[in-house]
Amino acid sequence: MRDSAPLRPARRGLAAAAVLAVLALAGLAAIRSIQPPAARAETAPASDFSAERAFQTVRTIASTPHPAGSPANDRVREHLIAALSGLGLSPEVQDTVSVQGAGLSSSAGGTGLARVRNVVAVIPGTASTGRVFLIAHYDSAQVAPGANDDGSGTSTILETARALTSGERPRNDVVLVLTDAEEACLCGAKAFVDQHPLAREGGVALNLEARGSSGPAIMFETSEGNRRLVETYAKTPYPVGTSFAVEIYRLLPNDTDFTPFRESPLFQGLNTAYIDGAAVYHAPTDRPETMDRDSLQHHGDNALALAREFGARDLRELKGGGDATYFPVPGLLVRYPGALVWPLAVLALVAVAALGWVVRRRLFSAIGLALLPIIVAPALAQGLWALLVLVRPEYGGMPIDPYRPMWYRLAVIALAAATVLVWYALLRRRIGPAALAVGGLTWLAVLGVALAALAPGGSYLAALPALSVAVSALLATRASGRTGLAVAILIIGALTPVVILLPTVVMLFPALGMPMAGVGAFLTVLLGLALLPVLDLIHPAPSGARGMDALKARRLGALPTLAAAVAAVVCTATGLAVDRFDEEHPSLTHLMYALDADNGTARWLSEEATPQEWTGRSVSGDPVTVTDTLPAFGAEKLRTGPARAVALPAPTLTLVSAETSGDRRTMRLLLDPQRTVRFTTLHVSAEVVSATVGGRTLAGGPSGWGFVFHAPAETGVEITLTVRASGPVTFRVMDGSDDLPAIPGFPPRPPGVGVLGSHSSELVAVAKTYTL
Numbered sequence: 001m002r003d004s005a006p007l008r009p010a011r012r013g014l015a016a017a018a019v020l021a022v023l024a025l026a027g028l029a030a031i032r033s034i035q036p037p038a039a040r041a042e043t044a045p046a047s048d049f050s051a052e053r054a055f056q057t058v059r060t061i062a063s064t065p066h067p068a069g070s071p072a073n074d075r076v077r078e079h080l081i082a083a084l085s086g087l088g089l090s091p092e093v094q095d096t097v098s099v100q101g102a103g104l105s106s107s108a109g110g111t112g113l114a115r116v117r118n119v120v121a122v123i124p125g126t127a128s129t130g131r132v133f134l135i136a137h138y139d140s141a142q143v144a145p146g147a148n149d150d151g152s153g154t155s156t157i158l159e160t161a162r163a164l165t166s167g168e169r170p171r172n173d174v175v176l177v178l179t180d181a182e183e184a185c186l187c188g189a190k191a192f193v194d195q196h197p198l199a200r201e202g203g204v205a206l207n208l209e210a211r212g213s214s215g216p217a218i219m220f221e222t223s224e225g226n227r228r229l230v231e232t233y234a235k236t237p238y239p240v241g242t243s244f245a246v247e248i249y250r251l252l253p254n255d256t257d258f259t260p261f262r263e264s265p266l267f268q269g270l271n272t273a274y275i276d277g278a279a280v281y282h283a284p285t286d287r288p289e290t291m292d293r294d295s296l297q298h299h300g301d302n303a304l305a306l307a308r309e310f311g312a313r314d315l316r317e318l319k320g321g322g323d324a325t326y327f328p329v330p331g332l333l334v335r336y337p338g339a340l341v342w343p344l345a346v347l348a349l350v351a352v353a354a355l356g357w358v359v360r361r362r363l364f365s366a367i368g369l370a371l372l373p374i375i376v377a378p379a380l381a382q383g384l385w386a387l388l389v390l391v392r393p394e395y396g397g398m399p400i401d402p403y404r405p406m407w408y409r410l411a412v413i414a415l416a417a418a419t420v421l422v423w424y425a426l427l428r429r430r431i432g433p434a435a436l437a438v439g440g441l442t443w444l445a446v447l448g449v450a451l452a453a454l455a456p457g458g459s460y461l462a463a464l465p466a467l468s469v470a471v472s473a474l475l476a477t478r479a480s481g482r483t484g485l486a487v488a489i490l491i492i493g494a495l496t497p498v499v500i501l502l503p504t505v506v507m508l509f510p511a512l513g514m515p516m517a518g519v520g521a522f523l524t525v526l527l528g529l530a531l532l533p534v535l536d537l538i539h540p541a542p543s544g545a546r547g548m549d550a551l552k553a554r555r556l557g558a559l560p561t562l563a564a565a566v567a568a569v570v571c572t573a574t575g576l577a578v579d580r581f582d583e584e585h586p587s588l589t590h591l592m593y594a595l596d597a598d599n600g601t602a603r604w605l606s607e608e609a610t611p612q613e614w615t616g617r618s619v620s621g622d623p624v625t626v627t628d629t630l631p632a633f634g635a636e637k638l639r640t641g642p643a644r645a646v647a648l649p650a651p652t653l654t655l656v657s658a659e660t661s662g663d664r665r666t667m668r669l670l671l672d673p674q675r676t677v678r679f680t681t682l683h684v685s686a687e688v689v690s691a692t693v694g695g696r697t698l699a700g701g702p703s704g705w706g707f708v709f710h711a712p713a714e715t716g717v718e719i720t721l722t723v724r725a726s727g728p729v730t731f732r733v734m735d736g737s738d739d740l741p742a743i744p745g746f747p748p749r750p751p752g753v754g755v756l757g758s759h760s761s762e763l764v765a766v767a768k769t770y771t772l
Contacts, residue, residue: 069711109632112185130315170311202266215276243457282757366439440529586754672716
């Protein structure tokens with residue numbers, strides 16, 4: 001692709017029109033391919049999944065918050081048992097105590113445990129070769145009704161079970177696992193994997209989640225060796241997933257109920273969730289009215305299809321095969337074996353190098369200068385978010401995204417586009433369009449190789465666009481004098497980056513949120529650099545123009561840049577105008593109350609980094625650790641303020657028996673909350689040699705060892721500890737309830753001020769010290 005004589009104005013206009021039309025249609029098709037299908041009515045055929053039918057379950061179970069152990073959760077569980085029984089199944093309740101696994105996210109205050117009551121039912125297969133497990137959790141966060149998280153998954157399983165039982169039964173057993181205490185510690189799923197007889201032979205685990213209220217149901221996590229699983233997933237009606245998401249999730253500390261299944265060598269599986277609209281995550285706004293039923297339909301269509309596909313095949317053939325690389329394109333899920341990752345990455349690098357050999361002139365300068373938009377655009381995007389938080393400080397307290405982030409996302413894309421266009425316009429005449437194009441492709445190819453080494457499932461994002469565009473550019477140089485053919489070849493090469501990178505940008509924004517807008521800008525820049533060869537076709541400033549023609553062309557060439565810059569400003573302003581806080585979309589605040597029963601003092605606590613006006617009435621000063629009085633909060637820094645001490649009963653710790661042998665003392669204890677609480681905690685001043693809590697064995701630890709027990713029974717928690725101490729031992733116990741508004745002196749939230757979806761929001765904690 002040498003810098004050649006410019007196209008005639010008429011031909012350039014035709015080329016520009018062809019490029020814009022084809023790429024716009026390809027982009028629209030690519031975005032459309034990752035949108036959820038329309039929700040089906042209740043009158044849909046019995047064999048189909050109906051979001052409207054499933055939504056009736058959402059309405060029932062998500063009328064109020066129902067955390068593990070609460071009376072509301074008991075009511076949800078009874079409804080699920082009745083619904084499954086109504087389908088002719090025989091549901092059972094797995095009532096046990098479970099310990100958070102070492103590979104799972106641990107509680108800040110120590111090991112997590114919970115009393116869980118999982119609901120399990122089996123749809124027997126006709127000639128089973130294994131088991132297919134459909135998994136969702138039916139508990140909610142303590143302040144959230146849980147319509148989406150995870151009423152969506154629970155209702156999807158019930159509607160899928162109805163469809164499966166209304167027709168021909170599957171070949172394999174389908175096990176419905178509705179877990180408890182996911183929000184607390186993932187303890188329900190862990191209990192099922194470790195303790196339930198149906199889990200002993202393993203199988204295929206399909207977990208259904210939601211971290212928002214809308215968007216496509218994305219298959220974002222798999223077990224290792226996923227090639228055959230992905231082949232089956234590709235047969236679903238609307239496959240939306242990318243191996244890049246799997247690579248990202250494997251690097252994050254996040255966990256779901258899928259984690260215990262994934263970490264067990266007995267299970268393979270897939271994890272799916274819709275994630276847009278994340279402002280409602282774990283918050284009181286996670287109500288049925290916020291759910292996009294199209295997203296529920298997407299969840300259900302794919303879950304039912306997977307249950308039937310895995311339910312029909314020989315599950316013994318799924319093992320092995322390595323990881324696949326996969327991504328959506330219009331009409332299908334492209335996939336290829338992981339063994340091709342390195343060859344494709346190297347081939348892309350070779351193709352770009354060959355194109356560079358053709359160009360040669362000013363190539364090294366172009367490669368160095370191509371780093372500018374790669375660095376500048378993400379920095380500008382992060383600066384834009386910082387500016388938005390400065391203008392609207394409440395954004396700093398949002399967990400992932402504002403309520404209406406679309407205009408801000410468009411602003412980031414426009415800002416990245418403007419950065420590439422400015423860079424291109426400033427350097428095009430001096431460096432040359434061909435050299436700039438190769439410079440940009442070089443960094444895509446290098447990134448493809450780097451990802452092949454570090455995150456193989458994401459290498460395709462850079463390697464395939466670089467390979468496609470480089471090869472098309474090389475072929476276009478062979479079409480000298482045949483303008484139409486050269487344009488067609490370049491357009492075909494440009495389709496790959498459009499259909500690969502544009503949907504990724506769209507999916508990545510809700511995945512990472514506006515606080516990480518720079519990542520979306522980075523991918524947008526990669527797309528812009530990949531399109532440089534065709535960008536030159538529509539650029540009205542040919543490099544050979546002189547005099548007035550050059551001046552006129554440069555002015556015309558500035559129009560796309562100006563349009564992108566104006567779009568960034570307009571989209572930002574529109575976002576600020578549209579995304580305002582009100583009663584339906586409140587700003588999110590965090591407040592809790594802690595009483596020290598040892599001295600009768602109390603204080604307000606908040607984890608807000610910059611307290612909002614309402615929170616600032618109760619807390620002030622710099623954040624401090626409260627480990628001394630509330631060890632369950634670990635090293636978390638909180639803002640504090642004095643509060644009125646209320647006569648709340650502290651949990652009791654009773655020494656049932658004790659035996660001393662040398663420097664070791666074994667004690668049997670009963671930790672018994674004296675009020676209705678969500679959890680209780682215990683921390684020990686001495687070194688713990690061994691421990692049994694609620695019948696489960698825990699590893700010991702140094703001084704400060706402790707645990708958090710969720711959903712304790714009314715009879716309390718039985719504990720056996722062996723500590724390295726011959727004399728009295730000091731214990732710090734605490735419990736937590738979710739009735740903050742009932743505390744005297746609580747400042748009522750005004751309209752437009754809501755509750756942050758934190759596990760400690762609205763918490764009332766009472767702590768006491770015992771020496772036994």
